[in-house]
Every structure is written in C-alpha cells, then in structure tokens.
Amino acid sequence: MSAAGLVGAVAQVALVGVGSPLLVGQMRQVRARLEGRAGAGVRQPWRDLRKLLRKEPITARGSGPVLRVAPLLLAGTVLAVAAVVPIATTASPLDGAADLFAVTALLALGTVALALGGLDTGTAFGGMGASREMTVMALVEPTILLSVFALSVRVGSTNLGVIVTSTLHDPQRVISPVSLLAAVALAVVTVAETGRIPVDNPATHLELTMIHEAMVLEYAGPDLALVEWASGMRLTVLLGLLANLFAPWGIASGTSLAALPFALAVFTAKVALLGGALAVAEVFLAKLRMFRVPELLAGSFVLALLAVAASFFLA
Amino acid sequence: VNVLGTELSAALGLCLLAVCAALVMPARFRPGLVGVCTAAAAAAGAAAGVAAMTGSLWTAWLPDLLPLAGVRLAVDPLGGLFLAVTGGVGVCVAVYGMGYTRHGLGGRTVQALLPLFLAAMLLVPVAASVSTFLVCWELMAVTSLLLVVAEHRRRPEVAQAGLWYAVMTHLGLVVILAGLAGFAAAAHGESFAALRSAGAGLSPTVRGAVFVATLVGFASKAGIVPLHVWLPRAHPEAPSHVSALMSAAMVNLGVYGIVRVGFDLLGGGPAWWWLLVLVAGAVSALHGILQAVVATDLKRLLGYSTCENMGLVLIGVGACGLLAASGARALAALALLAALLHVVNHAGFKTVLFLSAGSVLHATGSRDLDELGGLRSRMPVTTVVFAVGALAASALPPGNAFVSEWLLLQSLIHALPAGGTTAAVTMPLAVAVVALSAGLAIATFVKAFGVGFLARPRGAAAQRATESPSSMLGGMALAAAACVVLALAPALILPGLSRAVAVAAPGPAPATGMVTLHLAGAASTLSPLLVAVAVLTAIIGLLALLRVVASRRVRREARLWDCGAGPMSARMEYTATSFAEPLRRVFDDVLAPETDVDVTPVKESAYLVDSVRYRTAVPDRIERRLYDPVLAAAAWLGQVARLLANGSVHRYLAYGFGTFTGLLIVLAVLR
Numbered sequence: 001m002s003a004a005g006l007v008g009a010v011a012q013v014a015l016v017g018v019g020s021p022l023l024v025g026q027m028r029q030v031r032a033r034l035e036g037r038a039g040a041g042v043r044q045p046w047r048d049l050r051k052l053l054r055k056e057p058i059t060a061r062g063s064g065p066v067l068r069v070a071p072l073l074l075a076g077t078v079l080a081v082a083a084v085v086p087i088a089t090t091a092s093p094l095d096g097a098a099d100l101f102a103v104t105a106l107l108a109l110g111t112v113a114l115a116l117g118g119l120d121t122g123t124a125f126g127g128m129g130a131s132r133e134m135t136v137m138a139l140v141e142p143t144i145l146l147s148v149f150a151l152s153v154r155v156g157s158t159n160l161g162v163i164v165t166s167t168l169h170d171p172q173r174v175i176s177p178v179s180l181l182a183a184v185a186l187a188v189v190t191v192a193e194t195g196r197i198p199v200d201n202p203a204t205h206l207e208l209t210m211i212h213e214a215m216v217l218e219y220a221g222p223d224l225a226l227v228e229w230a231s232g233m234r235l236t237v238l239l240g241l242l243a244n245l246f247a248p249w250g251i252a253s254g255t256s257l258a259a260l261p262f263a264l265a266v267f268t269a270k271v272a273l274l275g276g277a278l279a280v281a282e283v284f285l286a287k288l289r290m291f292r293v294p295e296l297l298a299g300s301f302v303l304a305l306l307a308v309a310a311s312f313f314l315a
Numbered sequence: 316v317n318v319l320g321t322e323l324s325a326a327l328g329l330c331l332l333a334v335c336a337a338l339v340m341p342a343r344f345r346p347g348l349v350g351v352c353t354a355a356a357a358a359a360g361a362a363a364g365v366a367a368m369t370g371s372l373w374t375a376w377l378p379d380l381l382p383l384a385g386v387r388l389a390v391d392p393l394g395g396l397f398l399a400v401t402g403g404v405g406v407c408v409a410v411y412g413m414g415y416t417r418h419g420l421g422g423r424t425v426q427a428l429l430p431l432f433l434a435a436m437l438l439v440p441v442a443a444s445v446s447t448f449l450v451c452w453e454l455m456a457v458t459s460l461l462l463v464v465a466e467h468r469r470r471p472e473v474a475q476a477g478l479w480y481a482v483m484t485h486l487g488l489v490v491i492l493a494g495l496a497g498f499a500a501a502a503h504g505e506s507f508a509a510l511r512s513a514g515a516g517l518s519p520t521v522r523g524a525v526f527v528a529t530l531v532g533f534a535s536k537a538g539i540v541p542l543h544v545w546l547p548r549a550h551p552e553a554p555s556h557v558s559a560l561m562s563a564a565m566v567n568l569g570v571y572g573i574v575r576v577g578f579d580l581l582g583g584g585p586a587w588w589w590l591l592v593l594v595a596g597a598v599s600a601l602h603g604i605l606q607a608v609v610a611t612d613l614k615r616l617l618g619y620s621t622c623e624n625m626g627l628v629l630i631g632v633g634a635c636g637l638l639a640a641s642g643a644r645a646l647a648a649l650a651l652l653a654a655l656l657h658v659v660n661h662a663g664f665k666t667v668l669f670l671s672a673g674s675v676l677h678a679t680g681s682r683d684l685d686e687l688g689g690l691r692s693r694m695p696v697t698t699v700v701f702a703v704g705a706l707a708a709s710a711l712p713p714g715n716a717f718v719s720e721w722l723l724l725q726s727l728i729h730a731l732p733a734g735g736t737t738a739a740v741t742m743p744l745a746v747a748v749v750a751l752s753a754g755l756a757i758a759t760f761v762k763a764f765g766v767g768f769l770a771r772p773r774g775a776a777a778q779r780a781t782e783s784p785s786s787m788l789g790g791m792a793l794a795a796a797a798c799v800v801l802a803l804a805p806a807l808i809l810p811g812l813s814r815a816v817a818v819a820a821p822g823p824a825p826a827t828g829m830v831t832l833h834l835a836g837a838a839s840t841l842s843p844l845l846v847a848v849a850v851l852t853a854i855i856g857l858l859a860l861l862r863v864v865a866s867r868r869v870r871r872e873a874r875l876w877d878c879g880a881g882p883m884s885a886r887m888e889y890t891a892t893s894f895a896e897p898l899r900r901v902f903d904d905v906l907a908p909e910t911d912v913d914v915t916p917v918k919e920s921a922y923l924v925d926s927v928r929y930r931t932a933v934p935d936r937i938e939r940r941l942y943d944p945v946l947a948a949a950a951w952l953g954q955v956a957r958l959l960a961n962g963s964v965h966r967y968l969a970y971g972f973g974t975f976t977g978l979l980i981v982l983a984v985l986r
Contacts, residue, residue: 053865053866054865056866056868056869056870056871057865057866057869057870057871058871058872058873059872059873060872060873060875061872061873061875062771062875063770064691064692065691066769072854073850073854075853075854075857076850076854077853079853079857080846080850083849084849094845094849096842097831097840097841097842097846097849098841098842098845098846098849099839099840101724101841102721102841105710105711106712106846108711108757109711112709112711112757112761115761116761119761119765119766119889119894120770121770121875122688122689122769122771122875122883122885122888123875123877123883123887124887124888124889126889127888127893127894128889130761130765130889130894131889131893131895131897132897134758134761134894135897135901137754137758138751138754138758139754140754141750141757142747142750142751142754144750145746145749145753148728149743149746152729152839155838156729156837157837157839158725158839159840207878217876218876221865221866222865225865226861290897294901305743305747308731308743308746309739309743311731312731312739
C-alpha cells in the first residue's frame with residue numbers, strides 16, 4: 001500500500017462527496033438553459049441538502065428499521081465504491097479488495113436497500129417503485145457483466161486498476177471495436193442504473209410514472225438528504241468509471257503525490273463533460289414507456305455480446 | 316485406529332441410537348432426545364468430513380454386511396466435503412427439529428425416519444462400490460419419500476407431491492443402476508477402485524453411455540431441468556426441516572454423483588459430455604429463477620431457487636470438464652472449486668431460508684407471500700435470520716454466495732483465449748446466464764423478504780404471528796452464523812476444498828490467500844472481508860457526519876403519503892404477485908402465464924357489470940409441455956387397455972392359454 005494511493009483514495013472520496021451535488025446542479029442548469037429557463041444555479045442541490053439536513057427527521061407511520069437503515073447503506077456502498085474505482089489514482093489501497101464485479105454488486109446492494117425501504121413503508125407507491133427498480137436492475141445485470149467480460153479478456157484481470165493501467169500503456173486499444181461496443185453498452189446501462197431519461201425521469205412529479213422517486217417518496221429531512229446525496233454520488237461514480245475505463249488519461253498511476261491535483265482536475269472536467277452531454281441528450285429525448293425499457297436493455301445486451309465476440313474473433 | 320473411521324462409526328451409531336430412542340421413548344421426551352442424538356450424529360459426520368478434507372483417508376470392507384458383494388466404504392477429500400456439508404446441515408436441522416413438532420411431526424415414524432435419512436445421506440459419499448452406493452442411494456430415496464409424505468393426512472396435495480417424487484426418484488435410480496451396472500460389467504469389477512483403473516481404457520461408446528445414463532439419474536436428484544418436476548412439489552409439501560435437509564444436503568449428492576463418476580471414475584471425457592452438463596445447468600438456472608421470481612408460495616420459491624443454484628453449480632462442473640478437455644488445467648480446477656464452494660454456500664443459505672420459512676409457517680400457517688407481511692416486529696429473530704439467508708441467496712456482498720459466483724464468473728471469463736472456439740461461443744452465453752439469474756435472484760429475494768416480512772400484515776394469520784420456540788431459533792441462528800463465517804472468511808475452507816477439487820481435477824490449489832483471494836490462472840483478486848469492512852466504515856463515518864451536520868430534533872412519526880385520499884389499508888399494499896408483475900410481463904413469452912377474466916353483467920343490462928373474477932397462474936411450462944402429454948398418453952393407454960379386460964372369464968382363460976402355447980412355440984422354434 002503506497003501513501004500516494006491512500007491519499008488518492010481519500011481525495012477521490014472527498015471529491016465525489018463534495019462534487020456530486022455540483023454535478024447534479026450543473027446538469028439541471030444545462031437542461032434549464034436549453035429549455036429556455038434561467039435555472040437555479042449550479043449550487044442549488046447543495047442548498048437543498050443544507051435545507052433538508054436542518055429539518056426535523058420524520059418516519060412514516062408503520063414502517064420499521066429497514067426504512068431508516070436503507071439510506072445509510074445506500075450512501076455507505078457508494079462511498080466504498082468511490083474509494084475503490086480509479087477516479088484519481090489507480091493505486092487505491094482497496095483496488096485489490098474489489099474488482100469490477102464487486103463494484104457492480106456493491107452498487108446493486110445499495111439499490112436493494114432502497115427497494116426494501118420502499119417496500120417497508122407498505123404504500124402502493126413504495127412497492128411500485130421497488131418492483132420497477134428491481135425489474136430494471138435484473139435486466140441490466142447481463143449487459144454489465146458481459147461488458148466487464150469484454151474489457152477483461154485482453155488484460156486477463158477484472159481488477160479496475162489493471163484494466164485502466166493497461167489502457168494507459170496501450171492507447172490505441174480505445175478505438176478497437178471491442179472497446180467501442182462495450183462503451184456504448186455500458187453507457188446505456190449507466191443511464192438505466194442512474195435513473196435518467198429515457199429509462200426514468202428524475203424530475204417527474206407524477207407518481208404513476210416514477211421508478212426511483214416512487215421508492216423514496218416517504219423519505220423526508222436528513223434521510224432524504226442522504227438519499228439525494230447518495231444518488232448524486234452514484235451518478236458521479238458511474239460517469240467517472242465510464243470515463244476512466246475508456247479514456248483514462250490524466251489519472252495518477254505512480255507513487256508521487258504531485259500528479260494527484262492534476263488527476264482530480266482532469267476527472268472533474270471529464271465528468272462535467274459527460275454530465276453535460278447526458279443533460280443535453282435528456283432535453284431531446286422522451287421517457288420510454290416502462291415496458292419499452294427491456295427493448296433498450298436488450299439492445300445494449302446485444303452490443304455487449306458483440307463486444308465479447310469481437311474480443312475473441314478480432315484479437 | 317483411524318480417527319476418521321471412529322468419527323464415522325460414531326455418527327452411524329448415534330443415528331441408530333436416535334432411531335431406537337424415537338421408537339421406544341414416550342412422546343414427551345421423544346423430540347428432545349432424538350434431536351440431541353441426531354445433532355451429535357451429524358456433528359460426528361461433519362467432523363469426519365472435515366478430517367477427510369484435511370487429507371486423511373479411510374477405507375473399510377465389511378464382507379458380511381450385504382450378501383454377495385459386502386459393503387465397501389472409503390473416504391477421500393471429495394466425499395469428505397459432501398460428508399461435512401451433510402453433517403453441518405444435519406446439526407442445524409436436528410436442533411431445529413426439537414421444537415418443530417406440531418401436526419404430528421413428533422410421532423414415532425417421523426422421528427425415527429429423520430436420523431435414518433441422515434445416516435443414508437452420510438453413507439452415500441462414503442460408499443466405494445456400486446452395490447453399496449446403490450443401496451445407500453435407495454435408502455436415502457425411500458426415507459426422504461416417507462418424510463415428504465409425513466403430513467399426508469392433513470393436506471391432499473402432499474400425496475400428489477409424494478407420488479411425483481416417488482416416480483421421479485425411482486426412474487432416476489433405474490438409469491443410475493443401468494449406467495453403473497453396465498460400467499461394472501465392462502470394468503470386470505464393482506469396487507470404485509476397479510472402476511477407476513478400468514474407466515479410462517473403455518471404448519468411447521461405453522464410456523459415453525455410462526456417463527449419459529448416470530448424468531440423467533444424478534441430474535434428476537439435483538433438480539436439473541427438465542427432470543426437476545418433483546422438486547418444486549416435494550419441497551413445499553415436506554415438513555420444513557425435511558425440506559432443508561433435502562434442498563441443502565440431498566440435492567448436492569446429485570452433483571457429487573456427476574463429479575465422482577464423470578471425473579474420478581471415468582477420468583474425464585470429451586467436450587460434448589461437459590457441454591451437455593453446462594447447457595443443462597444453464598437452462599436449469601434460468602428456468603428455476605424465472606419460476607422463482609413469479610412464485611408466491613414461499614417454499615415453492617425456495618424450491619425453484621434450489622433448481623437455479625444447482626444449475627449454477629452444474630455450469631461450473633461443465634466448464635471444468637470443457638476446460639480440462641481443452642487442456643486448461645488451472646482454470647478447470649478454478650471452475651470446479653467455484654462449483655463446490657457454491658455447493659457449500661448454497662447448503663448454508665438454503666438451510667437458513669427453509670428453516671426460517673418453516674418458522675413462518677409454524678407461526679402463521681401460511682406459505683402464501685400474498686397473505687404475509689409485517690413479521691419484522693412480530694418475529695424479529697426469524698426476520699433477521701431470513702434476511703441473512705436472502706442476502707446470501709441474492710449473491711450480493713457481503714453474502715457467502717457472492718464469493719462462489721465471483722469465482723464462477725472468473726473461471727468463465729478467463730476461459731476465452733485458452734478454450735478455443737467452443738469456449739468463445741459458450742462462455743459469453745454462460746456469463747450472460749449467470750448474470751441474468753443473479754439479477755433475477757436479487758428481485759426474487761427482495762420480493763420474498765420485502766413482501767413476506769416488511770410492511771404491514773396482509774392477512775389475519777400474519778397479524779397473529781408470534782415468535783417460534785427457542786430450539787427452532789437456535790437451529791436457524793446456527794445456520795445463519797455459518798453463512799456469515801463463510802461470507803467473510805471463505806479462505807478457511809479453501810485448502811480443504813482444493814484437496815476435494817484435486818480428486819477430480821488434479822493441479823495446484825486454484826485459489827489461495829487468507830484475506831484477499833488470489834487465483835491461479837487469472838489475475839483478479841477479491842477480499843470479501845475488506846469489502847465488508849469498507850462499507851461498514853463508510854456507514855459509521857456517515858453516522859458520525861450526520862450527528863455533526865444534521866438537525867438534532869427528535870424523530871417524529873407522520874402519516875403515509877396517500878394522495879390525500881385517506882388512510883391506506885393493508886389491501887392497498889404491493890403483494891408478491893404485483894411485485895413480480897413487470898418481470899412476468901417482460902418474460903411473458905417464456906413463462907406463458909394463464910389468466911382468466913370472468914365478467915358477470917347484471918341481469919337487466921349487459922353493459923352494467925355485477926362482478927368480475929380474475930384468476931392468474933404461472934404453471935411450470937416444461938411440466939405442461941413435456942410431462943402432461945406423457946401422462947395423458949399413459950392415461951389413454953390405460954383406457955384403451957381396458958378393452959382387453961371386459962370381465963369375461965372365458966376371455967381371461969383364453970389369454971392364459973394363448974400366452975402359454977405361444978411361449979411354448981417360441982421356445983420350440985428357438986431351441
């Protein structure tokens with residue numbers, strides 16, 4: 001374990017924690033401008049969090065401890081993932097503890113906690129959200145794992161540090177068909193996992209069309225702040241993972257601390273760019289009907305399968 | 316005297332003692348005494364298994380115990396693994412069984428059969444000749460059958476389930492018998508040692524026939540599609556601790572049979588054998604989990620989840636064979652290690668889940684998830700234990716099944732350069748199957764736990780539920796503790812598992828490392844303990860952070876959001892059926908659910924609806940397509956055959972005369 005790796009891991013957790021509300025704010029701002037509104041500013045999510053944290057904690061009547069624990073588990077898993085994935089450094093001390101499969105499974109654990117919280121309230125909306133979220137997650141899983149398969153074939157490992165380092169050493173790999181197909185597949189999956197348009201609408205106010213928002217309908221005050229913050233971090237981590245798996249340049253890989261500030265800045269720029277692109281795409285897309293989503297995910301699955309096939313036959 | 320032999324003899328002796336105690340003791344002391352004896356026997360069996368996994372061997376030949384061939388016993392690490400798993404499950408079930416005596420389960424027959432069933436299961440992996448193996452196998456089948464039908468007086472469905480199980484298990488026995496008898500005849504000897512030395516030298520046709528016949532028989536015991544039909548019927552209807560024994564210990568022995576015959580006795584085989592195993596496993600995993608995700612009967616759901624997990628195990632076994640056939644020895648050993656670790660993990664969490672489902676059944680009398688709910692405050696221990704099992708079963712960290720599925724995925728994805736074109740086609744699809752079944756398993760167990768235990772009670776029975784007696788809780792807690800240990804420190808059993816793997820796929824240890832797992836043949840690493848610690852640290856940090864920044868005001872309760880329409884009743888909650896509805900719709904073409912809507916208009920006008928009746932069911936499609944036609948044909952044949960027997964004595968005499976003279980003529984012509 002190197003000191004630079006440890007500092008890097010702490011720094012990237014801090015960056016994700018502080019920066020994720022700003023990313024959400026930036027995406028909302030981009031959307032607002034494109035839709036001809038002034039927008040509330042990039043720092044509005046932070047103001048919202050502060051407001052929510054000051055409010056009185058409220059529990060839904062008849063619910064149990066699961067509803068209370070779920071936001072903690074959600075945020076806890078995302079923070080652990082933020083320490084593992086190569087955001088600013090490939091030398092995180094936790095890199096050997098969890099590979100890409102484990103990262104996916106940890107994020108799924110957070111979703112499961114939230115779904116159980118939704119079911120625990122005993123309302124129709126909570127159940128509805130949980131059921132839909134689980135459906136989407138079950139269908140997303142094959143695509144993620146096949147993309148991991150495609151990315152790890154040439155490296156011989158599923159450890160994120162190894163994959164990213166090997167791409168750094170061999171840059172032309174990025175424009176290979178394997179990489180491009182896997183990138184598109186993972187991008188679709190990221191949209192589904194983070195609950196953005198066209199799979200889910202994060203700004204919806206109609207319960208019947210909600211997925212994520214229906215699950216968290218009963219949260220209020222500090223609990224809601226935790227859920228909102230964790231959702232933002234999840235978006236940041238997934239976008240960052242996507243960016244660094246396919247364009248890892250700028251990441252700190254050595255043992256020196258000097259590269260770290262630059263790596264953090266580059267990462268911020270990459271995620272801001274991806275977030276902005278996602279927000280622009282959201283303006284021009286409509287949300288899909290719930291039962292059209294499987295078709296989209298099936299498409300991404302086929303791309304991932306093609307990526308694996310390409311990794312064998314074009315190697 | 317060998318320690319292993321002593322432990323094994325002690326286990327069998329204690330089983331017999333338990334049987335005697337069940338037969339002679341008065342009803343008041345019976346469950347307690349039988350439970351203690353059985354638990355001690357199972358513990359001795361587990362100790363023998365662990366001893367075998369650490370490398371000690373033991374053989375015995377008792378020539379007088381069975382006529383003609385005698386009894387041959389031998390313990391090696393592979394047998395020891397299954398011995399240890401059966402023993403471990405047996406301890407939990409025996410402790411649990413002391414309190415689970417409602418509805419006549421404390422009676423002589425059931426109490427005497429349970430230790431006998433355990434003894435048979437302990438003997439199967441120890442048997443070292445074809446005759447001994449088959450006798451133990453049949454003893455296991457018969458005792459489990461009698462235990463399945465224990466409650467046949469209370470529910471008519473039990474007899475139906477027993478019939479299915481009896482027919483399927485005996486058809487399985489017939490093909491295993493045929494396969495092993497053919498093998499013994501070709502090898503000129505029936506001890507496993509003789510089979511082992513002759514196995515590799517037989518003609519490919521004989522070897523293939525032996526493998527396929529035994530595969531069919533063992534797969535039917537392991538609940539592999541399409542021979543699984545008995546499993547989702549027998550497991551729900553059996554008493555819950557028997558379901559746990561069957562699902563966590565007995566089905567494993569099907570896997571044991573395939574590994575023992577395919578790798579050890581036949582010495583491995585061509586790629587098509589293992590492709591067959593892999594495809595059967597993949598189909599089984601998908602079919603099992605798809606049925607589980609739409610099931611509303613808690614124990615049926617668990618039964619189908621057994622089909623799924625055994626399918627995953629067979630994917631590992633098949634991948635091992637395929638890789639070994641293409642020469643990738645290290646990866647082959649890794650695949651088998653993943654499969655065997657999954658056997659152990661599945662045994663752990665399925666014991667937990669079936670025992671806690673039994674606890675729910677004990678308290679509410681219902682297995683229907685649509686009538687349960689709100690048990691978390693009424694049965695807190697059962698809820699926590701079920702949550703541990705559900706976390707493991709959904710293969711999420713920090714559950715134990717996550718580690719074995721991770722190993723399985725590693726062996727599959729690293730097979731690509733080594734395995735050639737066959738691997739290039741099968742492995743991605745196998746990974747997709749494992750991934751989809753993992754995703755659906757998460758949905759299944761979120762449904763089972765969220766609908767069954769959280770929210771508010773949906774029925775009167777769940778409203779009145781109270782916690783189960785302490786011996787039942789003890790058995791459940793024991794199994795849950797084992798799951799937690801397996802999840803955080805899988806390295807504890809890795810050396811023993813590697814020895815078991817080496818029996819079938821020789822080579823260096825496929826996975827090493829105490830805290831972080833390192834693999835031979837792949838550069839990936841995983842540390843389940845560190846992952847759990849990282850998440851826990853993050854949560855503690857968050858709690859500290861919240862104390863500093865969040866408001867200190869007292870938590871208050873408030874009304875649920877009801878769109879302003881007034882308080883919500885329990886009937887407005889999501890049920891298991893509604894939870895699974897989106898997935899049922901997505902997989903509509905595969906599941907082919909049957910819905911039936913009956914609209915009755917009022918008498919005066921066809922446009923005014925008086926009542927609507929809606930019924931929906933998701934039948935097992937393989938059963939509908941494959942078994943129903945066979946059963947219908949058999950019934951039709953029976954009807955047609957009745958024409959031959961019209962009640963006339965003259966006709967029957969004529970049949971006798973005709974058969975007799977016909978036989979004489981045939982003999983005269985042939986001689």
